[in-house]
Amino acid sequence: MWTNTQFTGSLPPGATQRWFSSDWPTSWHVVWYMVPTSPGAGEPQIDWDVAVECASADRATYWITVKNLTQGAVTFEGRYAVLN
Template identity: 60%
Template sequence: MRVGTQFTGTLAPGQSGRWFTYGWPQEWHVVWYFMPTSPQAGNPQLEWETDVERASGSAVTYWLTVKNLSNSQLNFEGRYAVLN
């Protein structure tokens, strides 16, 4: 398994944002997840959704939507894990 950080982002309170990342080999099994880097104890800070586009016969584009659930500005990392 390989893991890494693809990008970082910032969202205002209650804000959603959408990012995309392209050129991923279609044969890879990629899992996307997001980690807040702004501490805030007591409540969930973010949620996300991953959508997939088959961009070509050999490449995939991932569309990643992240929402700040908190009432404070949120910094986060967009992380991935390639499972195969």
């Protein structure tokens, strides 16, 4: 297993945005997770959903939709873990 940060993002209060990451082998089991990095008061809260699109028989694109659930702006890292 290995992990890394694929992208960083920021969202204003209540906003939703979609990111993508492409050209991943379809044979890999990839888990995506978002880690808030916003400093300051309060607890940043985000939610995310991941959709997979097969670009070809052996390559996939991941579409990651992230929503800010708080009344303040948030920053975060989009991280992944490859489990095989």
